[in-house]
Amino acid sequence: MATRPPAEGKRWELTAHPRLAKGKVVGVVVLDGWGEAPPDPFNCIHAADTPTLDALKKAAPERWRLIKAHGTAVGLPTDDDMGNSEVGHNALGAGQIYAQGAKLVDLALASGKIYEGEGFKYIRESFDSGTLHLIGLLSDGGVHSRFDQLQLLLKGASEHGARRIRVHVLTDGRDVLDGSSVRFVEILEEDLARLRDKGVDARIASGGGRMYVTMDRYENDWQVVKRGWDAHVLGEAPHKYKNALEAVKKLREDPKANDQYLPPFVIVDESGKPVGQIQDGDAVVTFNFRADRMVMLAKALEYENFDKFDRVRFPKIRYAGMLQYDGELKLPSHYLVAPPEIERTSGEYLARNGVRIYACSETVKFGHVTFFWNGNRSGYFNPSLEKYEEIPSDIGIPFNVQPKMKALEIAQKARDAILSRKFDQVRVNIANGDMVGHTGDIEATIVGCKAADEAVKIILDAIEQVGGIFVLTADHGNAEDMAKRDKSGKPLLDKDGKVQTLTSHTLNPVPIAIGGPGLAPGIRGMFRTDLPNAGLANVAATVMNLHGFEAPDHYEPTLIEVVDK
Numbered sequence: 001m002a003t004r005p006p007a008e009g010k011r012w013e014l015t016a017h018p019r020l021a022k023g024k025v026v027g028v029v030v031l032d033g034w035g036e037a038p039p040d041p042f043n044c045i046h047a048a049d050t051p052t053l054d055a056l057k058k059a060a061p062e063r064w065r066l067i068k069a070h071g072t073a074v075g076l077p078t079d080d081d082m083g084n085s086e087v088g089h090n091a092l093g094a095g096q097i098y099a100q101g102a103k104l105v106d107l108a109l110a111s112g113k114i115y116e117g118e119g120f121k122y123i124r125e126s127f128d129s130g131t132l133h134l135i136g137l138l139s140d141g142g143v144h145s146r147f148d149q150l151q152l153l154l155k156g157a158s159e160h161g162a163r164r165i166r167v168h169v170l171t172d173g174r175d176v177l178d179g180s181s182v183r184f185v186e187i188l189e190e191d192l193a194r195l196r197d198k199g200v201d202a203r204i205a206s207g208g209g210r211m212y213v214t215m216d217r218y219e220n221d222w223q224v225v226k227r228g229w230d231a232h233v234l235g236e237a238p239h240k241y242k243n244a245l246e247a248v249k250k251l252r253e254d255p256k257a258n259d260q261y262l263p264p265f266v267i268v269d270e271s272g273k274p275v276g277q278i279q280d281g282d283a284v285v286t287f288n289f290r291a292d293r294m295v296m297l298a299k300a301l302e303y304e305n306f307d308k309f310d311r312v313r314f315p316k317i318r319y320a321g322m323l324q325y326d327g328e329l330k331l332p333s334h335y336l337v338a339p340p341e342i343e344r345t346s347g348e349y350l351a352r353n354g355v356r357i358y359a360c361s362e363t364v365k366f367g368h369v370t371f372f373w374n375g376n377r378s379g380y381f382n383p384s385l386e387k388y389e390e391i392p393s394d395i396g397i398p399f400n401v402q403p404k405m406k407a408l409e410i411a412q413k414a415r416d417a418i419l420s421r422k423f424d425q426v427r428v429n430i431a432n433g434d435m436v437g438h439t440g441d442i443e444a445t446i447v448g449c450k451a452a453d454e455a456v457k458i459i460l461d462a463i464e465q466v467g468g469i470f471v472l473t474a475d476h477g478n479a480e481d482m483a484k485r486d487k488s489g490k491p492l493l494d495k496d497g498k499v500q501t502l503t504s505h506t507l508n509p510v511p512i513a514i515g516g517p518g519l520a521p522g523i524r525g526m527f528r529t530d531l532p533n534a535g536l537a538n539v540a541a542t543v544m545n546l547h548g549f550e551a552p553d554h555y556e557p558t559l560i561e562v563v564d565k
């Protein structure tokens with residue numbers, strides 16, 4: 001059990017709910033990337049055969065409604081920001097809305113405080129004799145990083161003494177349109193040229209596509225990080241170019257190439273020597289604010305003892321993350337901006353009140369229902385009450401080739417956990433809508449959505465058998481809209497007259513459904529009608545109620561009321 005004392009006089013003990021009984025099994029299902037949008041050929045959820053979800057929708061408005069999953073409702077800077085898994089699961093698990101990494105970095109850059117903090121002072125020590133390396137996602141998606149923040153950091157770092165800067169760029173095409181890498185590299189090259197005019201030796205040094213180079217997560221495939229290490233640190237990659245624009249354009253000429261999966265490349269000088277290996281005495285900043293896809297690289301950059309791949313060389317560097325990515329591991333130990341302190345999450349409250357929790361997903365989403373859910377903390381609150389189970393994801397196969405992913409396996413694990421009666425909460429993330437949606441493959445996404453619906457049925461049937469309750473929701477939209485649209489909602493066409501594929505998340509709300517026999521006897525729970533603007537952060541209080549507890553006062557209000565039958 002975590003030993004943190006109650007903060008600000010708040011106690012950990014939860015008050016019993018006056019009407020809802022304790023001890024029901026509560027199934028919490030998060031459908032990743034499952035928003036609500038009007039029917040349309042680019043709405044894969046609508047196009048898919050989803051009888052289970054369709055039946056739940058019919059119970060609206062009492063047992064099915066929509067909640068917000070993007071923008072300020074989940075702590076993002078503006079309502080133009082699409083939702084994402086990190087902020088979505090943080091809100092679902094924490095029951096409170098925190099200013100998230102994107103916003104905190106904006107504020108620190110705008111006020112200049114970023115340059116006064118411990119993290120920047122630490123890396124600045126290297127500026128006189130070493131190079132400053134910036135590694136991260138080249139994107140304005142606002143999910144893992146933002147291009148304007150990189151631009152400000154480049155300018156600010158040079159004004160604060162960095163004389164030699166190397167940028168290592170990971171192309172996106174997942175949170176932004178495929179092909180946008182070219183424009184980002186062009187603009188970045190212009191910025192770097194301006195810095196060179198001012199006497200700063202600034203260049204792009206290496207890069208690759210985010211899904212193939214560096215940005216793996218949850219230890220799904222360390223080879224991805226190794227490819228990044230080889231390119232960024234060692235200056236080794238199968239592709240060598242004189243400049244990054246040429247690299248990205250040439251690599252994209254392969255008809256199968258896309259920004260997400262570009263192979264690693266290194267920029268070399270006239271003599272073929274890499275222009276920006278990471279050496280002893282250098283400073284390194286990973287400029288992504290989001291944690292999941294930076295943790296593995298952070299370990300490789302920071303840990304003296306490391307056995308995930310052969311680093312060949314482990315340079316003595318001063319390394320800082322844009323944020324601290326893991327609060328429990330304190331990783332990395334130096335960072336430019338303090339992360340949101342996501343405290344008093346529902347997982348911790350429930351564990352401290354004796355609720356037995358089982359959480360499961362496949363590797364690519366495992367940390368979503370554990371690490372993100374628990375406020376970016378790894379590990380258990382109470383190992384004797386909790387069990388987190390990971391089902392290995394397919395490796396090396398694009399998700400549109402295996403669109404069913406591990407939905408069935410996750411559902412079977414959840415079913416077994418429910419039927420075992422060893423757990424009070426059984427929580428899963430089903431990944432298909434999101435992971436297949438990100439490939440932009442409409443046919444495959446439809447298959448994935450059907451598989452997700454089948455998985456839900458298995459879980460709901462088990463809840464039925466044990467007289468339990470279910471809460472089904474999603475973390476943000478994705479599969480419900482696969483077309484880039486103009487302001488009026490009309491799909492945009494590319495230069496060949498084809499609809500532009502939207503691989504990213506959306507701004508759409510997500511459904512939440514409750515049900516199960518455990519809600520019924522004598523009383524019934526149903527959705528309140530006085531919270532039209534409710535969002536993901538309202539779910540935690542709702543789930544606590546269904547476990548038979550009142551939620552703490554500082555939580556966003558519950559979505560349900562209890563009425564006599």
Ligand SMILES: O=C(O)[C@H](O)COP(=O)(O)O
Nearest residue numbers: 084085086143174175434
């Ligand atoms: O990391 C990713 O896969 C995408 O950038 C965002 O997707 P997620 O927020 O659903 O993980």
Ligand SMILES: [Mn+2]
Nearest residue numbers: 032033085475
């Ligand atoms: Mn997600």
Ligand SMILES: [Mn+2]
Nearest residue numbers: 033434435438
């Ligand atoms: Mn996603």
